[in-house]
Amino acid sequence: QDGFELAVPTGEDMQRLGRNLASCVHGGDVILLSGPLGAGKTTLAQGLGSGLGVDGPVVSPTFTIARELHGHLSDDSPVTLIHVDAYRLGGQDYLPGEDAVDRLLDELESLGLDEELEDPGQSTIILMEWGEQMASALADQRLEVTISRPVDAREDPDAPPSSEGQRMVRLRGV
Numbered sequence: 001q002d003g004f005e006l007a008v009p010t011g012e013d014m015q016r017l018g019r020n021l022a023s024c025v026h027g028g029d030v031i032l033l034s035g036p037l038g039a040g041k042t043t044l045a046q047g048l049g050s051g052l053g054v055d056g057p058v059v060s061p062t063f064t065i066a067r068e069l070h071g072h073l074s075d076d077s078p079v080t081l082i083h084v085d086a087y088r089l090g091g092q093d094y095l096p097g098e099d100a101v102d103r104l105l106d107e108l109e110s111l112g113l114d115e116e117l118e119d120p121g122q123s124t125i126i127l128m129e130w131g132e133q134m135a136s137a138l139a140d141q142r143l144e145v146t147i148s149r150p151v152d153a154r155e156d157p158d159a160p161p162s163s164e165g166q167r168m169v170r171l172r173g174v
């Protein structure tokens with residue numbers, strides 16, 4: 001009921017998980033990716049994009065808020081992957097809280113994406129990094145993917161956030 005958790009040893013494994021996810025997602029799905037900076041959210045997104053055969057690289061949309069990519073589902077029907085990054089909600093451009101969510105929604109509205117977010121069409125998949133901050137504004141039915149790094153005594157606590165090391169991935173709502 002609370003989903004399941006997977007150990008993901010390397011970045012390549014995280015990409016593979018994303019590719020596998022591509023074969024089980026459906027049009028209209030909303031996927032919220034959570035986890036700290038360098039957890040592997042964009043890496044998972046790259047795998048998903050590759051599994052959907054999208055028409056461009058999946059890069060972090062941090063400075064563009066959202067990017068649309070075109071690919072195909074496992075049944076070969078066309079799908080638009082909307083890759084959103086809500087990072088700025090917690091960053092210096094936005095103050096966290098209700099107001100920040102409103103401002104991001106305004107921005108998404110100006111991109112014509114607000115309705116898709118509330119009720120994605122059957123040929124759209126929404127994938128949102130830092131999605132936990134936006135949860136209240138999104139469709140109830142969604143897949144939540146939370147990535148964390150297990151505390152490892154051997155690991156240098158001052159290591160950069162994107163260094164090698166196992167991640168734990170919890171999937172809910174599959």
Ligand code: ADP
Nearest residue numbers: 009010011014038039040041042043162164165
């Ligand atoms: P985020 O989008 O969460 O900020 P990224 O996916 O951009 O994180 O960066 C994660 C970095 O960590 C990548 O350089 C990736 O290769 C690396 N990495 C190392 N080990 C793992 C792992 N087990 N899972 C995911 N990424 C990993």
Ligand code: MG
Nearest residue numbers: 041042060129
């Ligand atoms: Mg990212």
